[in-house]
Amino acid sequence: MIVLHAVFPIEPDSLDEALDHAETLVERSNEEEGMIDYRAATDVEDGTVLRFFEQYEDAAAFEAHTQTDHFRAFEAALPDLLAGEPRVTRFDVDSATELEL
Template sequence: MIVIHSEVPIRSDSKPKASDILERMAVESRKEPGVIDYRVTFDIERPTVARIIEQYKDWSAVESHDSSSHLERFQESIEPHMRSEPHLFQYEVTNKIEAEGP
């Protein structure tokens, strides 16, 4: 499984509009073949930082997502609302194990 974690700094005056754009992106992305999950949240400690957590079956699914038209539209739409460049982190996961909570 491939996991991509993005941190997207949003301008505070753009948060409502950016939230709509991010939500549309998540809904469209979850429809793609090979996408296990795609979620967007806002950081509690830094409320203008959106966190995107993407889970894919394999690199082929990532490549398909990267070439999708809705990703291109998203990038064009979100850019005016960003405070600075996003940070992306990619992980290759061999096992996903549900852990017990506290």
């Protein structure tokens, strides 16, 4: 499994536009083959930061995602939305276990 955590600092005046792009990206990404889960949220400490949590079955699913129209549209819009450098961390995961709370 491939897990990504992406952090995007957004210009405050561009937040609504960024959220619209994120909503479309999440909706369409969750329909992709090989996608386990794709989520976006605003940071509770800084509401102008978008965080993405992405889980793919494998590297091929991740690569396919980067070739989709919805991903490319989001990627193309980013330069006008960003307030700073994005950060993306990739985790290669051998196993995952859901914990009971």
